[in-house]
Amino acid sequence: MTESPVSPVPDEEYREAAVDLLGAIAYGELSAFDRLAEDARLAPTLADKMAIGAMAAGEFANLEKLCSRIRELGGDPAEAMAAFQQGFDDFHLHTAPSDYYEGLIKAYVGDGLAADFYREVAAYLDADTRAVIIESLENSGQTEFVVDAVRSGIAADPRLAGRLALWGRRLRGEALTQAQRVAAERDALSALLTGGVDRPGFDLAALGRMFTRLTERHAERMAELGLDA
Amino acid sequence: MTESPVSPVPDEEYREAAVDLLGAIAYGELSAFDRLAEDARLAPTLADKMAIGAMAAGEFANLEKLCSRIRELGGDPAEAMAAFQQGFDDFHLHTAPSDYYEGLIKAYVGDGLAADFYREVAAYLDADTRAVIIESLENSGQTEFVVDAVRSGIAADPRLAGRLALWGRRLRGEALTQAQRVAAERDALSALLTGGVDRPGFDLAALGRMFTRLTERHAERMAELGLDA
Numbered sequence: 001m002t003e004s005p006v007s008p009v010p011d012e013e014y015r016e017a018a019v020d021l022l023g024a025i026a027y028g029e030l031s032a033f034d035r036l037a038e039d040a041r042l043a044p045t046l047a048d049k050m051a052i053g054a055m056a057a058g059e060f061a062n063l064e065k066l067c068s069r070i071r072e073l074g075g076d077p078a079e080a081m082a083a084f085q086q087g088f089d090d091f092h093l094h095t096a097p098s099d100y101y102e103g104l105i106k107a108y109v110g111d112g113l114a115a116d117f118y119r120e121v122a123a124y125l126d127a128d129t130r131a132v133i134i135e136s137l138e139n140s141g142q143t144e145f146v147v148d149a150v151r152s153g154i155a156a157d158p159r160l161a162g163r164l165a166l167w168g169r170r171l172r173g174e175a176l177t178q179a180q181r182v183a184a185e186r187d188a189l190s191a192l193l194t195g196g197v198d199r200p201g202f203d204l205a206a207l208g209r210m211f212t213r214l215t216e217r218h219a220e221r222m223a224e225l226g227l228d229a
Numbered sequence: 230m231t232e233s234p235v236s237p238v239p240d241e242e243y244r245e246a247a248v249d250l251l252g253a254i255a256y257g258e259l260s261a262f263d264r265l266a267e268d269a270r271l272a273p274t275l276a277d278k279m280a281i282g283a284m285a286a287g288e289f290a291n292l293e294k295l296c297s298r299i300r301e302l303g304g305d306p307a308e309a310m311a312a313f314q315q316g317f318d319d320f321h322l323h324t325a326p327s328d329y330y331e332g333l334i335k336a337y338v339g340d341g342l343a344a345d346f347y348r349e350v351a352a353y354l355d356a357d358t359r360a361v362i363i364e365s366l367e368n369s370g371q372t373e374f375v376v377d378a379v380r381s382g383i384a385a386d387p388r389l390a391g392r393l394a395l396w397g398r399r400l401r402g403e404a405l406t407q408a409q410r411v412a413a414e415r416d417a418l419s420a421l422l423t424g425g426v427d428r429p430g431f432d433l434a435a436l437g438r439m440f441t442r443l444t445e446r447h448a449e450r451m452a453e454l455g456l457d458a
Contacts, residue, residue: 030275033282037266046259046307046314050292053262057289060282067279078275085275 017192018129019073023080024182024189025118025133026066030081031088032111033059039103051145055107062136069132084182091178095171101153101160102167105225108146110171112221113214117179120210124192124201150225165228172218176211246421247358248302252309253411253418254347254362255295259310260317261340262288268332280374284336291365298361313411320407324400330382330389331396334454337375339400341450342443346408349439353421379454394457401447401458405440
């Protein structure tokens with residue numbers, strides 16, 4: 001990764017955009033925690049319950065790092081997160097898993113896609129904020145456990161593969177729509193992404209390349225699970 | 230605390246009892262995690278949701294230390310926990326909180342009482358196991374956050390105090406019944422608690438003093454919350 005294009009003394013608009021992005025990621029991790037804790041309840045064995053619980057606890061540890069950075073930038077974590085609550089809650093309402101496997105795939109593929117998106121955007125932030133974001137996104141739902149559980153589920157019932165492949169496509173569509181809406185609704189964040197006179201941003205071509213990369217990585221994750229993208 | 234009365238090379242019966250106790254505590258923390266994650270969903274604000282989520286994630290971190298010690302003693306964590314699953318699930322079924330405050334008090338008073346009981350029993354274990362248990366019980370539900378939330382709830386609606394005091398008494402009764410049942414049903418654990426020819430245990434007088442101490446500490450916790458015991 002190259003050096004950040006942002007000056008070390010952030011202006012007010014930049015600070016707002018950074019707090020916004022951190023707030024979005026933080027609320028995303030809080031709702032991932034909540035959802036994984038719910039998934040743990042559906043787990044067929046105690047060992048599975050512990051594996052999913054560990055994923056949930058991991059999201060929480062990440063959330064705390066993001067909140068510290070929000071405070072360092074002069075923001076209030078709960079306030080920064082609140083702006084994104086409705087959007088994420090709607091997303092979760094539209095993508096409520098109907099069984100244990102759909103929950104696992106949502107954690108693996110959905111959180112993976114969100115993490116890739118945030119990493120792309122983090123490239124436009126100052127080095128400290130970027131480091132916190134990248135660290136907080138490590139292993140978001142990306143555990144061997146999910147791959148093994150989904151692959152053995154499909155081995156036991158091959159009909160699962162078709163339904164879960166459709167589910168993955170639906171998650172991708174809903175997540176990209178949601179990401180677009182989040183970016184568009186928040187003025188400071190939009191300004192950050194489109195750049196300004198003194199700061200580079202995504203131009204249309206760069207945006208297109210980013211979506212291509214997100215789609216490719218999504219397909220790789222689906223393949224790891226043994227599913228068509 | 231004095232040195233452990235147990236020899237450093239554990240016999241099979243001792244090993245079984247230690248794995249049993251660690252399994253009970255571990256399953257207790259897994260179900261506390263589950264319950265706190267559910268309580269977080271009821272929290273009125275995002276800040277409260279994060280405070281309770283942090284408590285849930287803390288239970289999970291403790292659980293992992295207990296599982297490592299079970300493995301070191303040659304046990305299987307999921308198997309050790311499974312023996313206590315029904316008992317704990319029954320306890321939670323009988324003490325399902327009917328609102329947000331009852332959930333908070335259950336975390337504070339119920340987990341506090343369980344932690345005191347395990348600490349008492351841990352005094353009869355080898356130093357390494359005892360250290361893991363004591364470390365894993367630190368801050369079980371004992372956060373300033375709960376005290377503040379319950380006290381402000383009562384300040385806003387003084388009628389809450391009577392209902393919550395009754396709830397605390399009910400939790401104490403159910404928890405002590407449950408602890409007794411757990412200890413009695415597991416042979417190795419009973420043998421540990423009652424001692425043997427080469428190992429000291431609780432005699433009846435010691436058992437009585439332990440229950441007095443548990444009851445006193447319970448009353449202290451209720452007082453911290455502003456409630457009659």
